[in-house]
Amino acid sequence: MFGLFKKKSKAEILQKKYEKLLKESHDLSKSNRMKGDQKYAEAMEVLKEIEALPTQN
Incomplete structure (x- = not known):
């Protein structure tokens, strides 16, 4: 529930767009x-x- 207002990272947004396409x-x-x-x-x-x-480590 606390992640409800968390902003998505650029990688998450692009991944969602990739899957949709x-x-x-x-x-x-x-x-x-x-x-x-x-x-x-x-x-x-x-x-x-x-x-x-860039990758997140």
Whole structure:
């Protein structure tokens, strides 16, 4: 309950966006392959951003 108002880190926000794009990509690949591939490419760009973030030790 105390974490209710905790701000999300940049990594958490990007991870959520990455997962959403992958899901959209998968759903679109069944009906429109080109749009599905575009969403997948967007997801890969977000993944690169996540990997570029400094790691927390």
